[in-house]
Amino acid sequence: MYVPGWPGLKPGYFFGVPSTNGLPFPLNAQNKTYFYVARSGIYHLVRALGFQNGDTVLMPDYHSGVEVWAVRAAGARVRYYHINRNMEPDLDELRQLSRSNPRALFLIHYLGWPQPMKELMALCRERDMILIEDCALALLSEVDGQPLGSFGDYAIFCLYKTLPVPNGGLLVQNKTVLPALSSMNLKRCDWVSVVGRSAELMVEWMRGRSEPVGNALAWAKRAGGRALTALGVNRLPVGDISPDFRSPGYDVTKLNIGMSPLCMAMMTRFDYEAIRHKRRRNYSLMQEMLASRVPLGRKELPPGVCPLFFPLLVPDKRAAARALRERGVAAVELWNYGFPEAKGEEGRDARFLRDHVLELPIHQDVTPSQVEYVADQVLSLGLNF
Numbered sequence: 001m002y003v004p005g006w007p008g009l010k011p012g013y014f015f016g017v018p019s020t021n022g023l024p025f026p027l028n029a030q031n032k033t034y035f036y037v038a039r040s041g042i043y044h045l046v047r048a049l050g051f052q053n054g055d056t057v058l059m060p061d062y063h064s065g066v067e068v069w070a071v072r073a074a075g076a077r078v079r080y081y082h083i084n085r086n087m088e089p090d091l092d093e094l095r096q097l098s099r100s101n102p103r104a105l106f107l108i109h110y111l112g113w114p115q116p117m118k119e120l121m122a123l124c125r126e127r128d129m130i131l132i133e134d135c136a137l138a139l140l141s142e143v144d145g146q147p148l149g150s151f152g153d154y155a156i157f158c159l160y161k162t163l164p165v166p167n168g169g170l171l172v173q174n175k176t177v178l179p180a181l182s183s184m185n186l187k188r189c190d191w192v193s194v195v196g197r198s199a200e201l202m203v204e205w206m207r208g209r210s211e212p213v214g215n216a217l218a219w220a221k222r223a224g225g226r227a228l229t230a231l232g233v234n235r236l237p238v239g240d241i242s243p244d245f246r247s248p249g250y251d252v253t254k255l256n257i258g259m260s261p262l263c264m265a266m267m268t269r270f271d272y273e274a275i276r277h278k279r280r281r282n283y284s285l286m287q288e289m290l291a292s293r294v295p296l297g298r299k300e301l302p303p304g305v306c307p308l309f310f311p312l313l314v315p316d317k318r319a320a321a322r323a324l325r326e327r328g329v330a331a332v333e334l335w336n337y338g339f340p341e342a343k344g345e346e347g348r349d350a351r352f353l354r355d356h357v358l359e360l361p362i363h364q365d366v367t368p369s370q371v372e373y374v375a376d377q378v379l380s381l382g383l384n385f
Helices: 038-048 066-073 091-098 117-127 191-207 211-230 261-266 272-293 317-326 340-345 348-356 368-381
Strands: 032-035 056-060 077-081 104-108 130-134 154-158 169-173 310-313 357-360
Touching: 032 038, 038 066, 038 130, 038 154, 038 169, 056 066, 056 091, 066 077, 066 104, 077 091, 077 340, 091 117, 104 117, 117 130, 191 211, 272 310, 272 368, 317 357, 317 368, 348 357
Parallel strands: 056 077, 056 104, 104 130, 130 154
Antiparallel strands: 032 169, 154 169, 310 357
């Protein structure tokens, strides 16, 4: 059995009828800008806010590195605050750091779970800080009936982490609308990159249903990619993270590209309530089977949370991921490293999370039988912490 790490792109999405249910937040937000990738939104937001070298953004020490790179590339200074093993900030430390008069607080909603928004919003009001919500891992999540990303002044979303679209980052302006963002003239993304990534997502969808057919298509896709590379045809990546942050995805000249029209059309054809329901169902089923092996503080699934994946703590993340992949489970090693300069300021808990958190797929394409298969492999391999 093969269990894809991300939701696939089934052919029906290209021909489906637009949903009559309406789009959820943030897709229905009044002031929004679509980019090819989310890091573009972060970069242009900081630029539009007029940050100078002396202006500071408080950012978590547990991060992917992409968001830090974008803030620094836009000209702001970064100061790090620590994230605990339950993936929440130390509020006392944040209060202390806020006394240095930073201009903004950048927070990440990990795995789809909300941060303590009441306390963080109060702190931002007290210290006159701009609140930026990073919802790259939290599309469709809410707390107390209010969507994540609607609390702060601004919010960033990465659409292709939750939805089967080839690209897409979204910046939402909830409060002060910046003219520089509202009048952007973004370039159109190239069709080769869009077709290539769409093909990858279609292959993943097929592999999850017929592994032999999917494997044959994957081989053909790789062969086509090698041929394009040999011909010198460049493609713009989406989710690439390199340790030195010098791959093509980290070129500031590539940050002025908009989301593809294909993504815009497809987003009207998804059943968002079904996506949320299936992710929650799969998470709960996995939790039931592996409850004693998930010592993270965020085991329970609160109402409103749309989980991105199931976090499994393992002693050796790379070895565990390799063993699961050999059995057809596309486990993902979450954030092995952050931005290089942050390593010296990284806390013990952030380092622990980098070393031990493994992503298990529970997205909307995963069936209950596939969830059981994944859990069985974890148990049979003895991947307990």
